[in-house]
Amino acid sequence: MQFKELIGQKVIINRLIEGVSENRVSHAQLFAGKEGVGKLAVAIAYAQYVNCKNPSENDSCGVCPSCKKYQKLIHPDLHFVFPVVKTPKIKEPVSDNYLDKWREQVLESPYFNLNMWYKTIDVENAQGQIYVHESSEIIRKLNLKTFEAEYKVMIIWMVERMNVQCANKLLKMIEEPPPKTLFILITENEEQIIQTIRSRTQLVKFIGIQKEAMTNALSKLPKAEGKDIEGIVHQANGNFISATNLISPNELKAQFFDQFTNLMRISYKRDWMPMFEWVDKVAATGRERQKSFLLYSLRMLRENFILNLKQPELNYLDEKERGFSERFCPFINERNILIFAEEFEKAFRDISSNGNPRIIFLDLSLKITKMIRA
Numbered sequence: 617m618q619f620k621e622l623i624g625q626k627v628i629i630n631r632l633i634e635g636v637s638e639n640r641v642s643h644a645q646l647f648a649g650k651e652g653v654g655k656l657a658v659a660i661a662y663a664q665y666v667n668c669k670n671p672s673e674n675d676s677c678g679v680c681p682s683c684k685k686y687q688k689l690i691h692p693d694l695h696f697v698f699p700v701v702k703t704p705k706i707k708e709p710v711s712d713n714y715l716d717k718w719r720e721q722v723l724e725s726p727y728f729n730l731n732m733w734y735k736t737i738d739v740e741n742a743q744g745q746i747y748v749h750e751s752s753e754i755i756r757k758l759n760l761k762t763f764e765a766e767y768k769v770m771i772i773w774m775v776e777r778m779n780v781q782c783a784n785k786l787l788k789m790i791e792e793p794p795p796k797t798l799f800i801l802i803t804e805n806e807e808q809i810i811q812t813i814r815s816r817t818q819l820v821k822f823i824g825i826q827k828e829a830m831t832n833a834l835s836k837l838p839k840a841e842g843k844d845i846e847g848i849v850h851q852a853n854g855n856f857i858s859a860t861n862l863i864s865p866n867e868l869k870a871q872f873f874d875q876f877t878n879l880m881r882i883s884y885k886r887d888w889m890p891m892f893e894w895v896d897k898v899a900a901t902g903r904e905r906q907k908s909f910l911l912y913s914l915r916m917l918r919e920n921f922i923l924n925l926k927q928p929e930l931n932y933l934d935e936k937e938r939g940f941s942e943r944f945c946p947f948i949n950e951r952n953i954l955i956f957a958e959e960f961e962k963a964f965r966d967i968s969s970n971g972n973p974r975i976i977f978l979d980l981s982l983k984i985t986k987m988i989r990a
């Protein structure tokens with residue numbers, strides 16, 4: 617991946633390049649910022665740049681042997697760590713178990729979020745982690761002799777999902793890595809990372825993608841034709857993932873479906889930790905999107921209530937929604953449909969009048985835990 621392929625973030629990119637030319641590449645850096653702003657993309661392009669055999673002033677060459685391997689993400693000195701899940705087959709999962717899928721995902725587009733990643737590895741309802749046994753893999757890989765590169769690079773994506781034991785085992789390695797090692801830790805929420813890790817890294821703070829860069833990138837998408845690009849750029853608020861979702865409403869609908877079904881499941885089970893995570897995630901999306909999600913939820917609730925009447929001609933559910941709703945609809949009945957609708961409408965009004973989304977969605981989910989058992 618070359619810098620020229622990335623969307624915006626010129627200021628950060630220039631600062632990183634400057635660091636390389638002045639020979640001060642900090643060995644452990646923390647790329648922090650919201651989803652969809654290109655942290656992973658910048659990390660990979662940066663790693664490719666520091667290892668390029670023939671870099672120009674502002675980009676890697678793209679054709680030297682190192683760049684060629686980097687572009688396929690198969691360079692032996694480039695390592696990735698990311699959240700993974702346990703399955704019946706993989707009891708102690710590490711990133712390498714999912715490496716092929718990871719490469720596929722990143723090569724398709726380096727702009728993706730945790731939910732999209734879970735979808736890629738078919739574990740949409742699971743909560744991934746960077747497990748403790750990953751630490752020995754990381755230490756082992758970095759202690760190997762460098763194969764062919766200038767720098768051994770370890771990119772750890774969504775480091776806030778790292779198990780604390782794992783983080784503790786890495787402290788020493790992050791503080792004093794073998795020579796010519798570059799750690800790039802990536803996070804959407806630096807506050808969730810333990811302080812001992814944070815204090816050992818140099819913070820690179822990402823802001824949203826700049827409007828002009830976003831407009832350019834969106835205009836090139838085939839789906840953009842005839843769309844209100846200016847409006848979309850405004851709504852997306854620097855998040856390229858939101859922007860592409862707004863361009864293809866179907867993808868957005870699929871995400872709303874996931875959010876809605878997760879919310880109902882978590883609330884029914886009274887799973888508090890996942891509930892707080894759900895709230896954080898939704899609270900971090902834009903206000904317009906939150907409103908669309910609430911409208912989507914109102915529609916789902918209404919459709920589920922009607923489904924109980926066994927009059928299919930009154931229903932407007934797509935196949936996936938119907939599959940879920942056939943099991944879910946008994947929970948939405950004449951005892952709770954009105955209060956459900958009221959609460960979702962109230963949340964919609966509160967979000968519209970600039971209320972705090974975290975409080976509004978937390979309040980809503982706590983109410984659902986009661987309403988759903990009515």
Ligand SMILES: [Zn+2]
Binds near residue numbers: 667679682683684
């Ligand atoms: Zn090169």
